[in-house]
Amino acid sequence: MKTNAKKSIMNLAPVFGLIVLVAAFLIVGHMKGINISYGLKSVINQSVVVAVVATGAVFIYTLGSFDISLGASVAVSAILGGMVYIKTGNLLLMFATCIGVAVLVALTNSVLASIFNLPVFVTTIAMLSVLNAMVLLLIGINGTGSEISVPSDAVAHLDNIPFKVAVLALYILACVFIFNFTPIGRKEKFLGGNPLCAQLTGISIKKYSIIAFIISGIGVGLGAFLSIVYAPTLTRSTASSVGMDVIIAIVFGGMPVSGGARSKIYAALIGAFSMTFLSQIMTLFNLNSGIGQIVKAAIFILVVFIAASNHRQKELPR
Amino acid sequence: MKSNSIIKRVLGAVCIPIITFLIIFIICQSRGIALFDSKSHWIIFLRAVASVMLTTFALSINLNSGRFDFSIGAISLLSSVISAQICIKLGLPVVVMLLISIAVGMLLGLISGTIYVITKLPPIIVSLGVTLLYEGIAFAITAGYGVSFVTNYELTSFPSIRNYLLVIVIALALIILIFDYTSFGYKYRSLLSGQKVSINTGIKEIPNALGCYIIAGGLMGVVGVISSTNTGTIQMSLNFGSIGVMFTAFLPMFIGGFVGRFCNEKIGYLIGAITTAFISLAYARLKVDSSVQQIITAVILVCFLIYLNNEKKIFKFKKTKKE
Numbered sequence: 001m002k003t004n005a006k007k008s009i010m011n012l013a014p015v016f017g018l019i020v021l022v023a024a025f026l027i028v029g030h031m032k033g034i035n036i037s038y039g040l041k042s043v044i045n046q047s048v049v050v051a052v053v054a055t056g057a058v059f060i061y062t063l064g065s066f067d068i069s070l071g072a073s074v075a076v077s078a079i080l081g082g083m084v085y086i087k088t089g090n091l092l093l094m095f096a097t098c099i100g101v102a103v104l105v106a107l108t109n110s111v112l113a114s115i116f117n118l119p120v121f122v123t124t125i126a127m128l129s130v131l132n133a134m135v136l137l138l139i140g141i142n143g144t145g146s147e148i149s150v151p152s153d154a155v156a157h158l159d160n161i162p163f164k165v166a167v168l169a170l171y172i173l174a175c176v177f178i179f180n181f182t183p184i185g186r187k188e189k190f191l192g193g194n195p196l197c198a199q200l201t202g203i204s205i206k207k208y209s210i211i212a213f214i215i216s217g218i219g220v221g222l223g224a225f226l227s228i229v230y231a232p233t234l235t236r237s238t239a240s241s242v243g244m245d246v247i248i249a250i251v252f253g254g255m256p257v258s259g260g261a262r263s264k265i266y267a268a269l270i271g272a273f274s275m276t277f278l279s280q281i282m283t284l285f286n287l288n289s290g291i292g293q294i295v296k297a298a299i300f301i302l303v304v305f306i307a308a309s310n311h312r313q314k315e316l317p318r
Numbered sequence: 319m320k321s322n323s324i325i326k327r328v329l330g331a332v333c334i335p336i337i338t339f340l341i342i343f344i345i346c347q348s349r350g351i352a353l354f355d356s357k358s359h360w361i362i363f364l365r366a367v368a369s370v371m372l373t374t375f376a377l378s379i380n381l382n383s384g385r386f387d388f389s390i391g392a393i394s395l396l397s398s399v400i401s402a403q404i405c406i407k408l409g410l411p412v413v414v415m416l417l418i419s420i421a422v423g424m425l426l427g428l429i430s431g432t433i434y435v436i437t438k439l440p441p442i443i444v445s446l447g448v449t450l451l452y453e454g455i456a457f458a459i460t461a462g463y464g465v466s467f468v469t470n471y472e473l474t475s476f477p478s479i480r481n482y483l484l485v486i487v488i489a490l491a492l493i494i495l496i497f498d499y500t501s502f503g504y505k506y507r508s509l510l511s512g513q514k515v516s517i518n519t520g521i522k523e524i525p526n527a528l529g530c531y532i533i534a535g536g537l538m539g540v541v542g543v544i545s546s547t548n549t550g551t552i553q554m555s556l557n558f559g560s561i562g563v564m565f566t567a568f569l570p571m572f573i574g575g576f577v578g579r580f581c582n583e584k585i586g587y588l589i590g591a592i593t594t595a596f597i598s599l600a601y602a603r604l605k606v607d608s609s610v611q612q613i614i615t616a617v618i619l620v621c622f623l624i625y626l627n628n629e630k631k632i633f634k635f636k637k638t639k640k641e
Contacts, residue, residue, distance in 0.1 A: 066442075112620065117627040121386070122572075122619070125565060129616040133609035140609075244558040248446060257440045289556055290457030297450035304447075305437045315513055316523055317440045318384030 013307040014254035014270050021277040028284045039280060041161055045230055047276040048164045049074070049223045049239070054246040054253075054268030055175050056219020059212035061250055062179075063205075064192045064259035065120040067109065067213075070220055071243025072131035075234075077101040077224035079138045082150045082234050086142075091154060094228070099221030105131065106217030107210070114206040128243070135236055150232040158229045171222055172269060175215065179265040184211055192259025249275055252300060254307045258317075274303075330580030334573055335593045342600040351603050357479070359599065364482035366598045369544045371486060371591035374567040374574060375493055376534040376541070378587065381571070383510050383530065385441035389430055390538045391555075391563030392452035397423040397535075398542030398552055399456045402465045405473060412476045412547060419539040426452060427535020431528040449558055457554050468550035476547035485540060486588070493533075494584050502529055569619045570594050576626060 025043075029036050053070055060067050081098035085091065109127055113120045139148055179185035188208050190198040199205055227239050246268075253271025256262045278299060282292035346353050354360060373390065380387045401419035404410065434444045467473045497503035505526050508516040517523055541563070546552045570590030577586035597618070601611045625632070 112624075116624045118620070118623050122568060122623060125568060126616040126620045129565065129612045133612035133616075136609040241557045244446075244561075251443050251446070257442055288458060289462060290454045290459075293450050293454030293556055294458065297447045297454060300450065301433065301437065301439070301444070301447040304439055304443055308439055313438070315517060316435060316527055317438060318513070 010307065010309050011254065013303060014252065014267065014274065017252075017303045018270050018274045018277070021274050021281065025277050025281055025284075028281055032284050034284065043273065043276050043280055044161055044164065046279075047272045048168050049226050049230070050242060050245045050249050050275070051269050051272035052168055052171055052226065053216075053219050053223040053242060054249045054272055055172050055265065056216035057246055057250060058175070058255060058263065058265050058268050059179070059188060059215045060120075061255055061257065062185075062188045062192045062259045062263040063209060063212055064195070064257075065113075065209070065212075066247065066257070067106075067124045067216065068121065068243060068247070069105070069109065069124040069127040069131055070216070070246050071239050071241065072128050072135065073102055073105045073217075073220045074223045074227060074239040074242050075135045076105065076131045076138070077221055078227045078238055079135060079148055079234050081224055082148050082228055082232070083138070083142050085150050085154065085228075086148070089154075094150075095225050098224040098228070099218060102219075102221035102224060103214055103217035106213040106220065110210045110213035114209045120209075135238075139234070139236060146235060148234045150228055150234070152232045155229045155232055164226060164229070167222060167226060171219060172265075175219075176265050178215065184208070185265075188212060189259075189261045189263055192263060193261045245272075245275065248300065251304055256308070327580040331577050331585070331589060334577065335589055335596065338593045338596050342596055346600065346603060349604065353596075353599060353603060355603075359603070360479055361477055361482070362602060363595050363599050364479055364486070365477060365544060365548060366595035367588075367591045368482045368485045368489075369541050370566055370570050370594050371588050372489055372537045372541045372544075373563060374570045374587045374591060375489070375584070376537040377564060377567040378571050378574070379530045379534050380441070383506070383527075385434075385527070385530075386445065387430075387441060387531075387534065388445040388558070388561050388564065389448040389452060390534060391560035392449045392456070393423055393426045393430070393535050394538040394542040394545070394563055395552070395555060395560050396426060396452045396456045396542075397539040398546040399459055399465055401539075401543065402467060402473065402546055402552060403459065406465070406467055406470065409472075412473050412543075415473060415547075416476075416540065416543045419543045420536045421539070423535040423537070423539025423542065424532045425535070427531040427533070427538075428528060430535070431531030434531070435524045435527060446558075449560060453554075453556050453558070453560055457556055460552075460554060462554055464554045465546070465552040466550065470550070474547055474550045476543065482544075485544070489537065489540065490584060490588055494582060496533065497584065498582070502526065506530065566594070569615065569622070572619070572622060572626060576622075 025039070026036065029039050053074060057067060057070055077098045080101045081094045084097040085094035088094075105127065109120070109123050112118050112123045139146065142148055179188075187198070187203050188211075190201075191203060191205055191208055195205060223239070223242065228234070231238065249271030250268050251257065251271065252274050253264070253267030253269065255264060255267035255271075275296075278296055279292070282295060287295065343353060354363070376390050377387065397419045400422045401415045404418055405412070405415040430444065430448045433448060434441055437444060497506060505516070505521045506529075508519075508521055509523055509526055513523070570587060570593065573590030573593055574583060574586035574588075577589045580586075581589075594615075597615065600606075606614070
């Protein structure tokens with residue numbers, strides 16, 4: 001009984017972590033005399049893209065895989081979406097392009113991995129290189145040489161918190177439904193936990209891997225669209241940190257890297273907001289970027305260590 | 319029969335770099351460009367071989383054991399920052415910079431490994447945290463400005479054919495010695511092929527894992543010196559900017575894995591590094607845009623892996639077609 005209670009508390013460590021960080025932000029913000037509502041808006045603006053992309057990525061992580069090219073995919077989708085808007089002036093077409101390109105990239109990754117039997121991490125590393133290069137080429141060919149600008153008037157009416165939160169909420173609700181209440185989620189958890197056993201019961205790893213990448217691609221496309229809405233001037237640094245932020249957010253939120261039954265869809269949301277609150281607290285303390293990153297690293301390892309303390313094996317994990 | 323087998327093995331080992339060289343040579347010749355036109359081209363080539371070979375060793379030591387390590391780039395960055403700062407302040411020669419960088423790299427590897435064995439977290443997670451930590455320390459030490467010693471003749475005197483050849487030969491010999499001729503290496507290979515069985519037979523996994531992290535750290539210390547003494551500057555990276563170093567090692571690592579069927583796997587990594595160095599030199603000589611370089615390298619990597627992972631199917635298909 002006591003062990004079960006301890007397990008539950010440990011599993012909720014990321015949630016407690018987020019609560020502590022929110023409280024710390026409010027207390028420090030109040031002490032420093034900052035505008036709290038402006039600070040919270042800033043947190044939402046910074047978290048929403050990572051949260052959307054990371055929520056979709058949970059489906060890939062559940063299979064025990066990971067995709068390092070997500071940030072670069074956000075950038076390419078946003079740039080191509082921006083280019084389409086500049087040519088057509090049609091916002092819907094820009095949205096469709098963002099989603100279409102992101103899903104196409106995800107499909108390429110999954111087809112290469114599942115049809116040609118390539119290790120997913122290598123496929124996505126190769127894709128990361130290609131996409132990063134494409135960002136530079138597309139900006140060089142189509143923009144002013146250093147940027148592609150979508151007129152800010154075109155997206156100004158969408159650059160508000162209710163719209164962003166609505167997009168995030170709708171996507172998360174859809175993902176929660178698929179993950180927790182449909183065979184897709186259950187089979188993906190089974191595949192992540194014991195791929196051999198799952199395949200022997202007739203579950204196709206190829207099919208569910210492709211589905212996972214498509215769901216993740218939709219999240220990337222939404223992230224790309226939200227990136228344009230927040231910053232319509234697209235440069236080589238657009239979404240440059242999203243890729244690694246997504247990995248950090250998912251892990252920070254309590255998602256096991258090995259995937260399987262312990263995977264949690266809410267991990268992405270908690271992780272994304274926790275990391276942003278942490279960054280904001282560092283900024284409030286005027287910490288030099290280097291020191292801020294050291295503190296961030298220490299807290300990251302500590303939280304993940306506490307969250308994973310129920311699941312330690314005798315051998316070193318691989 | 320025996321000589322046939324030797325010829326087959328030699329051909330298998332050298333076919334990839336030779337084919338790569340011939341393709342590149344033909345492309346360069348068709349454009350009227352000589353691949354090795356001057357001494358500086360040999361220096362560029364050997365620098366790429368040394369740097370890529372060491373990074374491939376560092377990556378593969380842990381990756382082959384299922385430990386994905388994002389932090390090797392950050393170790394290279396921080397060890398070169400610390401060694402360069404000390405040598406600039408004390409006016410020490412470049413050899414001392416190399417030794418300090420190796421020592422610091424080993425220490426950083428030890429810290430990284432210790433966090434891994436104490437926390438027992440998946441290595442990929444530990445390496446993410448450690449990358450952030452080391453990048454942050456390097457940034458804080460230099461106040462974000464990086465290190466510059468462009469005018470320091472002593473420290474920028476490292477790039478030379480002799481030095482790079484020495485680095486390649488010594489590192490290769492040491493790695494073969496450690497992993498093929500010591501009990502540490504036997505235990506490493508045993509753990510690699512069966513973790514549980516090896517532990518049950520009495521092999522201590524923790525010292526072996528720590529040893530791997532220390533060796534990988536030392537190798538990345540050398541890579542840090544090679545890259546910083548080339549330009550005389552060390553630029554700072556934050557938010558995982560240092561992980562790019564790791565990507566350079568994937569193609570040679572897989573080439574090495576393929577070539578390893580015909581010769582020692584470590585020599586395979588050297589051959590992989592030589593192949594990628596040919597490609598890098600060709601990019602430089604043909605003035606290929608860096609974005610296009612990235613795309614070509616990624617496509618080569620994927621094509622090579624598609625072949626490698628579907629080799630049996632391809633041969634089976636060919637055989638059925640013949641019949």
